[in-house]
Amino acid sequence: METVVSDINTTFxxxxxxxxxxxxxxxxxxxxxxxxxxxAEVVGLIRDAVPQSPLVRSxxxxxxxxxxxxxxxxxxMERALNEYEVECVFHxxxxxxxxxxxxxxxxxxxxxxxxxxxxxxxxxRSPTVRRIVVASSDKAYGSQPILPYTEAMPLQGRHPYDxxxxxxxxxxxxxxxxxxxxxxxxxxxNLYGGGDLNxxxxxxxxxxxxxxxxxxxxxxxxxFVRDYLYVRDGVRAYMRLAEALDRADVRGQAFNCGTDxxxxxxxxxxxxxxxxxxxxxxxxxxxxxxxxxxxxYLDSRRIKQLLDWRPAWSREAALRxxxxxYADYFRSx
Numbered sequence: 404m405e406t407v408v409s410d411i412n413t414t415f416x417x418x419x420x421x422x423x424x425x426x427x428x429x430x431x432x433x434x435x436x437x438x439x440x441x442x443a444e445v446v447g448l449i450r451d452a453v454p455q456s457p458l459v460r461s462x463x464x465x466x467x468x469x470x471x472x473x474x475x476x477x478x479x480m481e482r483a484l485n486e487y488e489v490e491c492v493f494h495x496x497x498x499x500x501x502x503x504x505x506x507x508x509x510x511x512x513x514x515x516x517x518x519x520x521x522x523x524x525x526x527x528r529s530p531t532v533r534r535i536v537v538a539s540s541d542k543a544y545g546s547q548p549i550l551p552y553t554e555a556m557p558l559q560g561r562h563p564y565d566x567x568x569x570x571x572x573x574x575x576x577x578x579x580x581x582x583x584x585x586x587x588x589x590x591x592x593n594l595y596g597g598g599d600l601n602x603x604x605x606x607x608x609x610x611x612x613x614x615x616x617x618x619x620x621x622x623x624x625x626x627f628v629r630d631y632l633y634v635r636d637g638v639r640a641y642m643r644l645a646e647a648l649d650r651a652d653v654r655g656q657a658f659n660c661g662t663d664x665x666x667x668x669x670x671x672x673x674x675x676x677x678x679x680x681x682x683x684x685x686x687x688x689x690x691x692x693x694x695x696x697x698x699x700y701l702d703s704r705r706i707k708q709l710l711d712w713r714p715a716w717s718r719e720a721a722l723r724x725x726x727x728x729y730a731d732y733f734r735s736x
Contacts, residue, residue, distance in 0.1 A: 410639065410715075415646050416441035420531070422489040424448040424474050424522060425496035426467070427456035429599040430538070433638050434493060436463045441642075446470060446487045448479075448496060457598035474518035480525035484532060491645055492535040494522045497567075500601055501542075504564035505694050515567035516574070523578045523586070534648040535586035536641055539572035539657065541630075541701050543590060551665075551702040554590070554657045562694040572657070579655035587644050587653055592661030592701055596634030596721070597728025606631065606722075609672050609686075610729050613679035623692035625669035630661040630700040633721035636714045643710050658706045662714050665700035678722055 421438055425431040426447035435458055438445050445467040447458070458464045468487060472479030474496040483489065497515045498504060504511040519537065526532040544552045545559040560569035578584040595606040602608045603622070612619035640660045647653040666674075672686050706712045716724070 411437060411441045411642065412646060413441045416443040416642075418442060418444055419491060420444045420446070420487055420489045421491045421493065422446045422448065422483055422487070423493045423495060424518075425494075425538075427453040427458050427464075428495060428499070429596060429634055430594055430637055430641070431493075431495045432457040432461075432463070432598050433596065433634050434495070434641055435467060436461065437638050437642060439463055439466050444468075444487075446483060446489060448472065448474060448483060450474070450496075455600050475513050475521055477521050477525060480521055481528070484525050484529040488531045489529070490531055490533050492522065492526055492532060493538075493641060493645070494519065494535065495538045497538065500603065501562075501564045501695060502603060504567065505562065508563035511563055511567050516570045519571040520574050523575065523584060527578060527582055527584055533585055534645050535584065536645050537571070537575040537586055537588050539575070539588050539590045540568040541590050541592055541659070541661070541699050543568040543572045544699070545569065546696045550698055551663070551700045552590075552659060553702045554659055554705055565696070576655070576657070585648050585654055587648060587655070588657040589641065589644065590657055590659045590701065591637060591640075592630035592632040594634050594637050595631055596725050597732070598634075605668060605671060606675065606725070607729070609675045610679070610726060613676055613681055613684060614730060614733055616681050616684075618684050619672060619676070619686045621668060621672060621686045621688045623668055623695065624690040625667065625672070625686070625688050626697070627668045627692070627695065628665050628698040628700060629668070629671075630663070630665040631671060631718070632661050633714065633716045633725075635721075636716055639715065640706060640712050643712055644706075647710055652709060659701040659703050660706050660712070661701040661703050662718065663701070663703050664718070665698075674718070675722060678719070678726060
């Protein structure tokens with residue numbers, strides 16, 4: 404993995420004890436590397452061995468303390484926070500695949516909902532935790548009559564994955580407002596970047612097909628509209644939000660974060676293919692998607708205005724970097 408970001412506040416993070424749940428995931432891997440580069444004392448919660456994770460492949464996992472266990476186990480979370488005197492928690496652990504949530508809602512609810520209340524309750528009882536960032540999602544808004552989503556809109560997920568994120572988001576708000584827990588909630592657009600090996604997601608799936616010279620498969624009708632945020636820009640936003648948790652206008656709030664430039668699935672597919680070694684490939688549109696919302700995208704003005712955050716990578720530059728990561732991944736397998 405490359406250096407994650409160049410504008411890290413190393414003075415803030417140096418020797419700060421940080422727990423990252425979900426540290427082997429896409430965002431978790433890049434965030435953990437950024438924290439290590441900034442000099443933080445990182446503890447990573449890992450449930451399953453994931454040898455393909457960027458955290459493992461890059462060797463960064465050897466530079467952090469690792470706690471083995473589930474985010475939904477209270478004893479594990481209490482031990483991790485107290486034994487390592489954690490000051491900052493990034494709660495990223497989640498089941499993030501919509502299709503899996505539709506097939507197996509109970510395991511999704513266990514991780515996404517129970518995992519959130521367990522983490523927050525353990526944090527509430529810890530004498531050292533001072534700042535918490537809880538990962539929600541744009542999916543928490545469900546279907547809305549007006550777009551883009553603003554933070555003032557109700558959370559009204561209807562399908563299993565969306566409901567899990569609505570519930571986790573509301574639980575976090577309850578802990579902030581009822582107990583004064585020092586937290587912020589993030590509602591991000593679809594994250595992408597090197598290291599996402601969930602091939603049923605649009606961007607890694609299309610890139611893999613393009614690199615193999617095969618026509619990519621589109622589960623939906625291609626007209627679904629989404630916003631896509633490069634993971635390295637996501638890391639910058641997460642760290643900036645955590646740093647700002649001493650501010651009254653940040654603590655207890657939710658923040659949308661995206662590029663404010665939504666595109667359809669087919670538009671994104673064609674942009675990826677245009678950057679690929681096989682730009683003439685035509686996607687196969689399966690039109691099989693179920694329990695998904697047609698249009699979802701965010702209004703990111705709050706994080707831009709309060710924290711002066713903006714994407715540092717253009718979509719094309721981000722996709723080129725992402726392509727390079729996957730090309731290297733397939734060459735080295």
